[in-house]
Amino acid sequence: MPIYEYECQSCRRIISRLILKKEKKKEVQCAFCGGNRLTRVLSPFVLHKTESQRLQDFDTHTPQPNNFYSDRRNIGLWAKxxxxxxxxxxxxxxxxxxxxxxTARTPEDLNL
Ligand SMILES: [Zn+2]
Incomplete structure (x- = not known):
């Protein structure tokens, strides 16, 4: 069964959903805020990697592709x-x- 990942357009979190046959895409809801505006995340290269796998594969001496940080799970990898x-x-x-x-949407959300 396929596992799809979606970015919630309301809270910008990434959620993973196991899509059952009968379930339609529009019925997928954000697990965090209940929002239903979800965009499928297409990142076949990083899909289903654990954080430690991402860290292991991450090369700090090679420039990352432009879309690398559009996958928010990659934020912080360089520093780590x-x-x-x-x-x-x-x-x-x-x-x-x-x-x-x-998970921040705006710089203010960081509240550092
Ligand atoms: Zn959400």
Missing amino acids: KRAKELGADLGAGFEEVVEKAR
């Missing part, structure tokens, strides 16, 4: 990978900052 390479500790708050950056 570099920190790992340098043996630096980003601190406990870093995950939270990355999560905010991935």
Whole structure:
């Protein structure tokens, strides 16, 4: 069964949905805000990778394609990978900052 990923146009979160045969695309709702304006995320190269796989595959010395950060799950990867390479500790708050950056719609949402 296919798993599709959608970006909610209301809250900009990415949701994954297992699409059952009878279910129609328009019936898919955002799990976070209940919004129904969802755009299919087409990112075959990064689909179904775990965060640790993304980190492993991420090369900090190679420029990323222009659309790389349109997949918000890639936000923060560079910093995480570099920190790992340098043996630096980003601190406990870093995950939270990355999560905010991935879901923020406006700079104000970051509230850093
Ligand atoms: Zn939403």
